[in-house]
Structures are given as structure tokens and as C-alpha cells.
Amino acid sequence: MSREVGTKKWGIGRLAIYLFLTVISFFSIFPFYWMFVMATSPSSAYNSIPPTIIPGDQLVANFKKVLEMIPFFQSMVNTLIVCLTVTIVVLFISSLAGFAFAKFKFPGKNILFFSILFTIVIPPQLGLIPQYLLVAKAGLLDHLFAAMILFFLNPLGIFLMRQYVNQSVPDELIEAAKLDGCSNFRIYRSVVLPIILPAFATLGIIVFTSVWGEFLWQFTVLRDPESYTIQVALASLNNTNKVDFGMLLSGVFWATVPLLIVFLIFNKLFISSIAEGSVK
Amino acid sequence: MIPLEVKKDTVYRKRSLSEKTKDMISGYLYVSPFFVIFAIIGLYPALFSLFLAFQKWNGMGEMEFVGLANFKVILTDPLFWKSVYNTIVLGIMGTAPQLVVGLVLAFFLNLTYLRFKNFFRITIFMPYITSMVAVALVFSVFFSNNDTALVNYLIGLIGMDPVNWKTSEWGAKIAISTMVFWRWLGYNTIIFFAGMQSISNDLYEAAKIDGANKLQQLRYITIPMLKPFILLTVFFSTVGAMQLFTEPAVFLGNAAFSRDEALTVVMYLYRDAFRISSFGTASASAIILLIFIVGVSALNMMITQGYGRKRGRKG
Numbered sequence: 001m002s003r004e005v006g007t008k009k010w011g012i013g014r015l016a017i018y019l020f021l022t023v024i025s026f027f028s029i030f031p032f033y034w035m036f037v038m039a040t041s042p043s044s045a046y047n048s049i050p051p052t053i054i055p056g057d058q059l060v061a062n063f064k065k066v067l068e069m070i071p072f073f074q075s076m077v078n079t080l081i082v083c084l085t086v087t088i089v090v091l092f093i094s095s096l097a098g099f100a101f102a103k104f105k106f107p108g109k110n111i112l113f114f115s116i117l118f119t120i121v122i123p124p125q126l127g128l129i130p131q132y133l134l135v136a137k138a139g140l141l142d143h144l145f146a147a148m149i150l151f152f153l154n155p156l157g158i159f160l161m162r163q164y165v166n167q168s169v170p171d172e173l174i175e176a177a178k179l180d181g182c183s184n185f186r187i188y189r190s191v192v193l194p195i196i197l198p199a200f201a202t203l204g205i206i207v208f209t210s211v212w213g214e215f216l217w218q219f220t221v222l223r224d225p226e227s228y229t230i231q232v233a234l235a236s237l238n239n240t241n242k243v244d245f246g247m248l249l250s251g252v253f254w255a256t257v258p259l260l261i262v263f264l265i266f267n268k269l270f271i272s273s274i275a276e277g278s279v280k
Numbered sequence: 281m282i283p284l285e286v287k288k289d290t291v292y293r294k295r296s297l298s299e300k301t302k303d304m305i306s307g308y309l310y311v312s313p314f315f316v317i318f319a320i321i322g323l324y325p326a327l328f329s330l331f332l333a334f335q336k337w338n339g340m341g342e343m344e345f346v347g348l349a350n351f352k353v354i355l356t357d358p359l360f361w362k363s364v365y366n367t368i369v370l371g372i373m374g375t376a377p378q379l380v381v382g383l384v385l386a387f388f389l390n391l392t393y394l395r396f397k398n399f400f401r402i403t404i405f406m407p408y409i410t411s412m413v414a415v416a417l418v419f420s421v422f423f424s425n426n427d428t429a430l431v432n433y434l435i436g437l438i439g440m441d442p443v444n445w446k447t448s449e450w451g452a453k454i455a456i457s458t459m460v461f462w463r464w465l466g467y468n469t470i471i472f473f474a475g476m477q478s479i480s481n482d483l484y485e486a487a488k489i490d491g492a493n494k495l496q497q498l499r500y501i502t503i504p505m506l507k508p509f510i511l512l513t514v515f516f517s518t519v520g521a522m523q524l525f526t527e528p529a530v531f532l533g534n535a536a537f538s539r540d541e542a543l544t545v546v547m548y549l550y551r552d553a554f555r556i557s558s559f560g561t562a563s564a565s566a567i568i569l570l571i572f573i574v575g576v577s578a579l580n581m582m583i584t585q586g587y588g589r590k591r592g593r594k595g
Contacts, residue, residue, distance in 0.1 A: 017394070021388055024385060027462070028465075034418070046426075046428065048428070051430050097314055100310035101311065105300075107304075123566075126326050126567075127322065128325075128553070129329060130329055131325045134320075153317055212411060215411070216550075234417060235416075237417070238420060245424075248417060255414060259410075260410075263409045270405075274405075274408070
């Protein structure tokens with residue numbers, strides 16, 4: 001028995017495990033803390049030895065510098081518009097298709113379903129140039145719609161929704177609604193939708209966070225600073241030869257805080273959603 | 281769930297055929313949005329890329345069919361091979377440690393006696409919610425070239441000379457794989473953790489009765505049972521690693537496309553298309569990237585699966 005790891009209440013094995021977890025936790029949190037330290041310090045703090053690790057008093061001053069460089073609030077609003085629209089559209093498309101794949105019979109259903117799954121493997125960069133040309137031709141460069149359009153495609157969402165409808169909406173319920181004379185869309189709206197709301201939370205979180213962090217495509221189609229999403233705006237802060245680190249990390253800090261707060265409040269839902277979305 | 285009352289009415293039976301057709305139409309209609317959008321922004325661009333790969337075009341003038349010349353240009357360009365090398369090295373350095381440490385972390389988090397479990401789970405997962413851009417910027421300050429940069433200061437404490445993290449071959453790679461590790465560790469840990477929770481406790485009980493210690497349990501129960509989850513994370517990490525763009529591009533800032541220490545395949549492609557307007561060669565490298573990703577993931581699956589089988593046999 002003595003060979004088991006950490007059986008003894010305060011044995012070496014158990015202490016080592018706690019120590020390891022604490023060290024990893026520290027490394028996970030430290031960049032957040034340090035972001036805050038730099039966001040509050042004058043840029044000269046960066047050159048001090050030993051390095052500054054205590055917050056300073058330049059919180060407002062640094063953020064004002066950010067505002068001189070990029071339209072921060074505009075970018076945040078743009079990002080919010082993009083993320084919310086994409087999330088709503090994906091939820092609608094995925095739940096409708098998931099419902100159809102789970103509950104209707106139609107020729108070619110399986111082939112269609114597997115072709116959706118297959119699209120997961122196609123690297124998004126494959127079509128990058130034509131996609132860009134398409135957007136340019138349609139006159140949509142610098143439009144937020146261009147920033148959204150690629151993300152309306154979410155094969156994983158359809159897969160998740162099909163699973164969920166299969167598991168939680170009994171056929172009898174749909175039959176009954178049909179006998180009551182409900183149209184299929186009415187069934188979707190009044191019977192299926194209320195039942196699958198928890199899955200909306202799961203998929204919604206996955207889509208929102210992934211679109212929030214999206215960069216390559218936005219960077220390609222948004223060139224006018226007024227149309228920047230926050231990620232493109234932040235990246236542009238690092239594009240000068242002499243970067244003011246206090247200013248830079250102030251921008252990063254304020255762009256990270258909103259999602260961080262939402263995460264800390266709903267951490268259980270967040271973590272289980274992300275895990276569920278990948279594991280299903 | 282409230283079961284609606286089922287009316288036994290023969291009138292509805294007569295309508296069953298038209299009901300079937302209606303369901304069929306609804307079925308097609310409801311799955312169609314995905315396919316319509318996919319046709320426009322997925323399939324058409326993919327096919328157009330394939331077409332462009334055989335053309336010489338700067339995006340403005342006439343296209344000119346050049347056969348396989350674009351592929352020849354790419355495959356004989358030392359910079360392309362450098363980008364392939366960088367992508368593979370960064371892929372291995374960024375993902376392998378992450379998967380191993382993630383597995384160990386998940387195993388610890390799953391220990392029944394562990395306290396502060398929730399705290400550890402939240403903190404370890406936290407990096408995942410920061411965007412890649414934010415991570416790259418924070419780490420670009422950690423790993424800046426100055427002697428006073430935090431990482432240079434820390435390695436100075438143990439007597440090492442400061443490193444030019446952004447302009448040296450291994451410096452750039454270490455910095456970038458560190459940020460990939462930092463951001464994705466928690467994500468993989470949570471997936472492994474979810475997998476471990478789905479393993480029945482009976483198996484561990486039986487193993488305990490047979491006298492297996494914790495390490496043996498990890499080796500003969502946890503890892504074999506986790507195989508599907510390991511395959512999944514390996515697959516996603518590999519595909520992600522082959523597509524690495526944001527981290528190096530943002531980390532290096534305006535030097536990103538003019539230096540080669542951390543130029544990845546996608547950056548090479550991007551540079552061809554949007555910096556030097558060579559759409560033909562850029563499309564050719566996109567096709568090569570696709571083949572490359574399919575090949576590497578297939579190879580990866582084979583290795584992981586073979587490894588799993590060996591493990592299984594031993595156990």
C-alpha cells in the first residue's frame with residue numbers, strides 16, 4: 001500500500017502533487033496579473049531591474065494612450081456585433097439542421113450529414129484567397145458582414161444539435177404535435193426549441209469565444225481602423241518600431257477583462273461547454 | 281416533459297402520405313442553409329483555389345495558365361521548405377509537452393482526495409479564454425530582446441546570457457511554443473479530465489483488489505480507456521499546429537513577414553498572396569498545405585493508434 005501515490009495524508013507524494021498543481025496554476029495566472037501590472041506602470045518600468053511586479057499608478061494614462069492609437073471602444077462594439085450575430089445565426093442554422101437530421105426521413109440524409117462532418121477537415125486557409133476576392137468583389141471589404149460570413153459555417157454545431165435533439169426530444173412528442181396540426185416549423189419553434197435551450201448555452205459559448213478570438217480572416221478583410229475587431233486593433237498596436245509596452249498591455253488588459261469576468265462568473269458552464277463541445 | 285395528449289383520429293392517417301412528403305421537404309429545407317452558405321464561401325473558394333494554383337495572376341490583370349509551374353516555384357523555394365521545417369518544429373515543441381502535461385494534470389485533478397479542485401480547474405483553464413492575439417502580445421513583452429525583459433532577467437538569475445528571442449532561430453521557436461503551450465494546456469487538461477470522469481470506478485476498484493498501484497492504474501486503465509480522447513486531442517492539436525499563423529505573426533509584429541525564424545506555412549502563403557500579390561503560387565501552397573495536413577494527420581493517427589494497441593496488449 002505504501003507504494004500508492006499520495007495515500008498518506010501529508011506524505012511526500014501528496015505534497016508533490018499539490019506543489020505541481022500550484023506551480024501550474026501560478027504560471028496560468030501570472031500573465032494575467034502581469035498584464036495588469038504593466039497596464040498600470042509607466043513604460044520606463046519595463047527597463048527597471050529587478051522587473052516591476054507591483055502595480056503602478058498609470059492605469060488611466062496608459063489607457064488614454066491606447067485610445068490615441070486605436071478606436072478601442074469602436075473595436076469592442078464591432079467585435080460584440082460580430083460575435084453576437086454569428087452566434088445567433090449559427091444557433092439557428094445548427095438547431096434547424098440538427099432537428100431535421102434527427103427527426104425527418106429524406107433521401108440522401110446520411111450522405112449530407114457526413115459531408116457536413118467532412119468539411120471540418122478542410123483547412124480554412126485553403127479558400128482564403130478566393131474568399132477574399134469574393135468579399136472584395138461584393139464590395140464588402142471593411143464591412144462587419146465580411147468579418148462574420150465565414151463563421152456562419154459550423155459543422156460541429158449541426159453535429160452537437162443533432163445529438164442533443166436525438167437524446168432529449170422524444171418522437172412521441174413530435175407525433176403528438178403533428179396530430180394537433182402543427183406545421184413542422186411550428187414544431188421546431190414551440191416543441192423542439194424550448195427543450196434544446198441548454199444545448200444553445202453550450203454551443204453559444206463555444207461559438208462566441210471562438211469568434212471573439214478570431215484573427216486571420218478579420219486581419220485579411222478589415223483594413224479600415226474603424227471596422228477593426230478588437231483582435232485586429234490589438235495586433236496593430238504591435239506594428240510600430242518602438243512599442244510602448246505599458247500602452248500595449250493596457251490595451252490587451254482591457255480587451256481581456258470583459259470575457260475574463262464573464263468566464264469567472266459562469267466558469268462551470270464555460271468549462272463544461274467547451275469540454276462537451278469537443279468530446280461529443 | 282409534458283406529454284401532449286395523442287388524439288386517436290383516423291383523419292390524420294389518410295394524410296400520412298402527404299405528411300411524408302412534407303417532412304421530406306422540411307428536411308431538405310432545414311439543412312439547406314448550411315449547404316447554400318458552404319457552396320458560396322466554402323466549396324467555390326476551394327475549387328477556385330485549385331484553379332488558381334495553375335494560373336499566373338497578380339489579382340488584377342489577365343490570368344495565364346502555367347501548368348505545374350507554381351508548384352515547381354514553391355517546391356524549389358528554400359523559404360518554403362524553411363516554413364515547413366518551422367511549422368513542424370513549432371508543432372512538435374508546442375503540442376507534445378502540452379498533451380503529456382495535460383494528461384498528468386487531468387489525472388491529478390481526478391484524484392478523489394484532492395482539495396481546491398475547482399480552484400485548480402478554473403485557473404488552469406483560464407488561459408484558454410484569452411485570445412491568441414492577446415497571448416502573443418503579452419508573450420512578446422515577456423520575451424522581448426531587451427536585457428531587462430522578464431524572461432531574460434530570469435535566465436540571468438541562473439547565469440545565462442540574455443537571448444534575442446525575436447531574432448534568433450531557437451529563441452523565436454521557444455517563445456512561440458511556450459505561448460502555444462500556455463494557452464492550450466488547460467483546454468487539453470479539461471478534455472482529458474472529462475474523459476477520465478467517464479471511466480467507470482469499478483475498473484479502478486478491480487485493479488486495486490489486484491494490487492495495482494496508482495501508477496499502474498494510470499498506465500493500464502486510464503490511458504487505454506482514454507484512447508479516444510487522446511486521439512481527438514492529438515488530431516485537433518496537429519491540425520491546429522499545421523495552421524499556425526496568429527501567434528508568430530502577432531509576436532513578431534512588423535518583422536513577421538520579413539524574417540524566417542518563425543515563418544510558418546500559412547504565413548508563407550499569406551505573404552505570397554497579400555504582400556507580393558502572387559495569387560497563383562499562394563494557391564499552390566494552399567493546395568500543398570491541404571495535402572500536408574491530410575498526410576500528417578493520417579500519419580499521426582497511425583502512430584497514436586499503433587501505440588495504443590501496444591499498450592492495450594501489454595495490459
